[in-house]
Amino acid sequence: xxxxxxxxxxxxxxxxxxxxxxxxxxxxxxxxxxxxxxxxxxxxxxxxxxxxxxxxxxxxxxxxxxxxxxxxxxxxxxxxxxxxxxxxxxxxxxxxxxxxxxxxxxxxxxxxxxxxxxxxxxxxxxxxxxxxxxxxxxxxxxxxxxxxxxxxxxxxxxxxxxxxxxxxxxxxxxxxxxxxxxxxxxxxxxxxxxxxxxxxxxxxxxxxxxxxxxxxxxxxxxxxxxxxxxxxxxxxxxxxxxxxxxxxxxxxxxxxxxxxxxxxxxxxxxxxxxxxxxxxxxxxxxxxxxxxxxxxxxxxxxxxxxxxxxxxxxxxxxxxxxxxxxxxxxxxxxxxxxxxxxxxxxxxxxxxxxxxxxxxxxxxxxxxxxxxxxxxxxxxxxxxxxxxxxxxxxxxxxxxxxxxxxxxxxxxxxxxxxxxxxxxxxxxxxxxxxxxxxxxxxxxxxxxxxxxxxxxxxxxxxxxxxxxxxxxxxxxxxxxxxxxxxxxxxxxxxxxxxxxxxxxxxxxxxxxxxxxxxxxxxxxxxxxxxxxxxxxxxxxxxxxxxxxxxxxxxxxxxxxxxxxxxxxxxxxxxxxxxxxxxxxxxxxxxxxxxxxxxxxxxxxxxxxxxx
RNA sequence: GGUUCGUUGGUGUAGUGGCUAACAUACCGGAUUGUCGAUCCGGCGCAACGGGUUCGAUUCCCGUACGAACCGCCA
Numbered sequence: 135x136x137x138x139x140x141x142x143x144x145x146x147x148x149x150x151x152x153x154x155x156x157x158x159x160x161x162x163x164x165x166x167x168x169x170x171x172x173x174x175x176x177x178x179x180x181x182x183x184x185x186x187x188x189x190x191x192x193x194x195x196x197x198x199x200x201x202x203x204x205x206x207x208x209x210x211x212x213x214x215x216x217x218x219x220x221x222x223x224x225x226x227x228x229x230x231x232x233x234x235x236x237x238x239x240x241x242x243x244x245x246x247x248x249x250x251x252x253x254x255x256x257x258x259x260x261x262x263x264x265x266x267x268x269x270x271x272x273x274x275x276x277x278x279x280x281x282x283x284x285x286x287x288x289x290x291x292x293x294x295x296x297x298x299x300x301x302x303x304x305x306x307x308x309x310x311x312x313x314x315x316x317x318x319x320x321x322x323x324x325x326x327x328x329x330x331x332x333x334x335x336x337x338x339x340x341x342x343x344x345x346x347x348x349x350x351x352x353x354x355x356x357x358x359x360x361x362x363x364x365x366x367x368x369x370x371x372x373x374x375x376x377x378x379x380x381x382x383x384x385x386x387x388x389x390x391x392x393x394x395x396x397x398x399x400x401x402x403x404x405x406x407x408x409x410x411x412x413x414x415x416x417x418x419x420x421x422x423x424x425x426x427x428x429x430x431x432x433x434x435x436x437x438x439x440x441x442x443x444x445x446x447x448x449x450x451x452x453x454x455x456x457x458x459x460x461x462x463x464x465x466x467x468x469x470x471x472x473x474x475x476x477x478x479x480x481x482x483x484x485x486x487x488x489x490x491x492x493x494x495x496x497x498x499x500x501x502x503x504x505x506x507x508x509x510x511x512x513x514x515x516x517x518x519x520x521x522x523x524x525x526x527x528x529x530x531x532x533x534x535x536x537x538x539x540x541x542x543x544x545x546x547x548x549x550x551x552x553x554x555x556x557x558x559x560x561x562x563x564x565x566x567x568x569x570x571x572x573x574x575x576x577x578x579x580x581x582x583x584x585x586x587x588x589x590x591x592x593x594x595x596x597x598x599x600x601x602x603x604x605x606x607x608x609x610x611x612x613x614x615x616x617x618x619x620x621x622x623x624x625x626x627x628x629x630x631x632x633x634x635x636x637x638x639x640x641x642x643x644x645x646x647x648x649x650x651x652x653x654x655x656x657x658x659x660x661x662x663x664x665x666x667x668x669x670x671x672x673x674x675x676x677x678x679x680x681x682x683x684x685x686x687x688x689x690x691x692x693x694x695x696x697x698x699x700x701x702x703x704x705x706x707x708x709x710x711x712x713x714x715x716x717x718x719x720x721x722x723x724x725x726x727x728x729x730x731x732x733x734x735x736x737x738x739x740x741x742x743x744x745x
Numbered sequence: 746g747g748u749u750c751g752u753u754g755g756u757g758u759a760g761u762g763g764c765u766a767a768c769a770u771a772c773c774g775g776a777u778u779g780u781c782g783a784u785c786c787g788g789c790g791c792a793a794c795g796g797g798u799u800c801g802a803u804u805c806c807c808g809u810a811c812g813a814a815c816c817g818c819c820a
Contacts, residue, residue: 166778181781199771214779222781239772242756245782249756249770253812306820326820353819354746487748488815578820594820662820717813 136204136234142178144209146223154206155180155226156234158264159197160244170225173203176269181212181225188228200237200244200261206230257722259713271710274393275698279346281392282366282692285385291342291368296331298324298348303672305595308352310361318739324350327691329594330676332369333648336687337679341371346694357706358640358696361719366643366697369689375631375647379404379570382643382690386568386635393701396566402635406573412436415462415548417574420639422567423560425551428525431461433540433621446524452512454493458537462547465525466554469532470498477508477532483553484536484546491546497522497533552639561638563703569636573600576607576630577661579620587614588663589625593632595658596676597646598688603628604654612661625661635692642697645690652680 137156144153157175164170167189171182182205184192197203207228216222242250244264255262262268283293302309302323309323325331327349335343345367352361366385370378383402390396403421410419412434413426431444447455455461472480477496484491497507497518505518513521527533534554536547555561574592576599581587589612591597599607610624620626632646649655655677659669670677695707708714715721735741 161781161783163780163783164777165780165783166776168778168780170780170783172781179781183779186778212779214781216781219781239755241771243771247782251757251812253752254756256812303820307818329820351819354817356819357814359819486815490816591820597820718811722812 140177141173141175141180142220144180144221144224144226146211148209149211149224151209152206153209153226154204155182156202156204158237158244159199159201159203161199162197171197171203171205173205174264178220180221181216181219182207182228182231183210183225184228184231188231191231195233197233198237198239200240200264201233202235202237204232204234253722256714256716259723263712268709271698271702271704272712274702275694275710277393278389278694278698278701281389282344282346282385282694284392285388286342286344286368289342289381289384291344292340293345294335294340294343295345296325296328296335296347300325300331301672305672310350310352313738313740315737326351327365328367329596330673332367332689333596333676333687334679336369336371336648337682337684339371339685341685342368343370343689344368355715355717355719357708358699360695360707360711360715362715363707364694366692366694367689368645368691369687371685371687373647373686373688375572375633375688378645378647378688378690379633382635382692383568383570386637386642389697389701390566394566398566398568402568402570404570404572406437407571407575407629408434408436408573410571411544412439414551415544416639417571418634418636418639418641419548419569419571420552420555420561420567421569421636422562422565422638423555423558425464425466425555425560427547427551428463428465429460430463430521430524430535431455431458431537432544433459434544446520447513450512450517452509454495454537458539458543460540460543461535461537462543463521463525463533463535464547464551464554465499465522465527465531465533466558467528468530469554469558470500470530472498472532480534480550480554484550489546489549490542491536491538495535495537497527497535499527499529499531499533501529503529565638566700567638571634571636572632573629574632574634575626576603576628576632577625579614579626587620589614589661591658591662593630593644593646595662595664596648596655598631598649598654600629600631607661608654608657612663631688633690635690637697637700640696640700641693642700643690643692645688647686647688650680650684650686652677655680 138154141155141157155173157173160172160174160179162169162171167186169184169192171184172179173182205226205228207226209224210227212223212225240261241258242248242254244261246266248265299312299322302311302321307326309326311321311323314320314322328345328347332343347365347367348362349365350362355361387398390398407417410417412429415427429442430447432442435441444461447461481494484494495509497505499505499522505515505522507513507518522533525533534550536543576592576597577589578592579587580590606624607628612625614620614623630646634641635643649658695710698710699707702710713721
């Protein structure tokens with residue numbers, strides 16, 4: 135027997151038992167003729183005390199950091215206790231030890247505050263994983279996994295596996311492809327998600343399906359994007375949007391409860407996509423803080439709200455506003471005291487290529503009720519007063535205004551809002567605010583260089599329109615007469631029966647009620663410019679299934695890695711994946727991807743033609 | 746595909762157009778009977794690659810490679 139206990143479990147009540155521990159040497163502190171060793175395993179650290187009688191053995195068999203050590207002896211109460219360790223009241227008076235394995239000197243220190251940089255830690259990930267910081271993240275990941283499974287199991291969901299070697303569908307993200315040796319010249323694709331399979335399972339009557347499953351997308355990476363990532367993938371039969379929303383906010387709340395001990399009792403807020411864009415410039419707003427946009431001018435329509443015409447700011451001879459498609463403002467609370475240097479710095483921030491604005495207009499709403507703006511030349515005190523009033527700015531606020539093309543400006547002000555929220559400490563790590571964003575447009579207008587514009591599915595081509603929009607979809611041709619006027623086309627107004635769950639400004643899940651009628655599905659393919667033959671070729675199996683009694687169904691998928699990262703208070707999902715890829719999709723530990731042997735190419739009958 | 750930043754001992758950083766390139770940590774050796782980020786003393790060890798400017802480049806410029814963040818992309 136290698137051990138009787140772990141390094142994290144012994145307490146005063148175990149005094150004076152004989153125990154054997156096994157683990158890694160964390161540190162060695164030699165103190166005259168006695169030696170202290172911190173022995174570490176997954177469960178904690180226990181201090182070993184080696185007396186004078188073992189000095190000869192230590193001289194013969196010197197220990198080092200990360201050596202694998204087995205030690206047996208007596209549990210004894212410490213004379214100096216260490217309240218920072220769970221085992222800090224006791225130590226093991228070692229009678230004998232065995233070096234189970236030696237270790238080279240690690241390239242960085244295996245400590246909470248390691249001296250290792252990111253590159254090195256990734257290269258030696260197996261050492262990095264020994265550190266508490268990483269271990270805690272993986273423990274949290276497992277806790278989220280368990281909480282989700284428990285909840286879904288309780289609700290009658292069945293975990294069903296779907297294949298990883300599937301057919302490529304060049305819709306959406308790029309596929310990872312895998313050559314087939316037995317079928318020369320043909321390729322499997324790795325699934326971007328089990329979407330079509332879970333729909334087939336619904337047709338087969340497995341009315342509550344889930345899977346915590348790897349998905350693969352061959353797209354460029356980010357701090358929160360990996361080429362292989364994990365989803366909590368779910369689908370249900372005989373449900374409407376409302377059923378799904380309730381079921382899965384229940385799941386997230388259960389996860390909050392189990393993992394973070396948070397009782398999220400209030401209902402999850404809901405917001406239409408239009409509202410989100412209008413008030414936050416963003417389809418995944420962070421609602422931990424307010425600072426809503428004021429639309430001074432915009433082509434955007436919002437139900438029940440007048441389009442912003444620019445009346446308030448027009449006619450002052452200020453070309454930047456007069457010529458802009460969109461002018462939007464935020465009132466930053468309590469920032470009127472910002473110095474010129476600070477506002478210049480914010481101006482530079484919005485001019486960065488990533489934001490790409492030409493400039494920034496500022497209005498300081500001074501505490502005494504006066505105004506000082508960067509456009510005093512054009513706007514007198516009354517006009518500034520009126521603008522401030524429409525922004526609902528209070529004395530002491532700083533109004534920031536951006537102007538330009540609708541899409542870019544709205545995105546920029548949204549980024550600026552988040553940045554100012556961050557600077558003012560309004561995005562607290564330990565505060566969690568959930569939000570459903572609903573009623574997305576079903577279609578988006580995509581224009582690519584040198585190609586005519588076309589409709590693309592915003593979510594995916596199996597998303598159903600809102601019941602009230604089905605007629606509009608069926609009775610209109612997707613044909614857009616004039617490229618400029620696509621916004622006037624009936625399709626532009628069709629809303630999807632789709633929903634995103636947003637946590638603190640991050641999309642953590644998204645789904646939809648699916649199309650289950652064959653004619654509507656075909657109309658959808660029409661709209662996306664996919665011929666009947668093409669649709670049959672790519673999705674024939676699904677269309678076929680829809681002829682044999684497909685039930686109404688819908689589902690959702692959660693980004694598991696991202697959810698874990700947010701719950702763990704991190705921006706980067708890499709810290710929550712045991713073996714992640716770097717920015718360029720490489721595994722620096724394995725040095726993958728790599729070339730393959732000539733005989734492998736030959737078996738696959740593949741020749742490289744590298745450019 | 747693009748933008749920005751970075752690359753200096755094993756590791757993390759600092760500084761500098763010129764003299765022995767600094768600090769911390771790790772590592773090695775020594776001292777130490779209550780440490781736990783031990784302490785004290787001593788020691789080892791450094792400029793990614795290629796080109797340019799210059800009397801002289803670790804420093805300035807260009808390129809390559811690698812890394813990070815972001816934009817495009819991610820139905």
